Amino acid sequence: MLPIERRQQLLTWLNKEGTLSITEISNRLQVSEMTVYRDIKPLIEDKKVIKTSGGICLTQETTISSSACTYCLKESNNRHPVQIITHELRVEHLCCPHCGLLRYKDIEKDVSQIICRDFLQDTTISAKMAYFLLDADFNLNCCQPQVLAFDSLKHADQFQKGFGGIVLRFEEAIIEIQKRMNGQSGCGCNKRE
Ligand SMILES: [Zn+2]
Ligand SMILES: [Zn+2]
Secondary structure, three states: OOHHHHHHHHHHHHHHHOOEOHHHHHHHHOOOHHHHHHHHHHHHHOOOEEEEOOEEEEOHHHHHOOOEOOOOOOEOOOOOOEEEEEOOOOEEEEOOHHHHHHHHHHOHHHEEEEEEEOOOOOOEEEHHHOEEEEOOOOOOOOEEOOEEEEOOHHHHHHHHHHHOOEEEEHHHHHHHHHHHOOOOOOOEEOOOO
C-alpha cells in the first residue's frame, strides 16, 4: 500500500470507528508505528485528524461535514452510504449509491476512491468493482431511481430474480441514472414532509 492509500484507509476507519490507537493502526496496516506517525503527520497538519489520549480521531470539521449527503444534502441515516475520497483526502458522504454515482460523475477527476457497502453482506467494497441493481421492487426509502450495490454478480442476479430490476456495472449505472434524471441536478429524493 502506498502512503496515500494508507491515509485514505485510515480516514475511512476513523470515520466509522471514531478513535484508533497508533498500535491498532500499525497492526491493521502492517507497518511500523514509526510509519504510522509519518503517515498521519500531514493529516494532523491539515487539521483532518487530531491526537487524543487514546490515539487519533477526526477533527470536528471533518466529522460535521459527514452527517449530510454531499449531493442531495439529506441527513444521511441510510444503512447503505457511499464515501468518496478525493486526491486531497477530503471524504465526502453520500446517502446512497444513487447520490454516490451522480456525485462521482460531477467530480470524477478529483476522486481517488469511491466506496460503497454491499447490500446483502454489508461489507465495504469499491464501487468501481460493484454491480448495481436499478429498479428493484424493494424500497430503501432514499433517492429515486433507487440503486443497490452488490459485491458479486451472483448476489446481484439472485436479488434481481426475486425483486426485479436491471443489473449494471459502475459506468453503465452512472449513464442510466443520469438518463433517468433527465439532466436534472439534485435527486428525486422522497423528501419527508
Ligand atoms: Zn443523497
Ligand atoms: Zn439517497
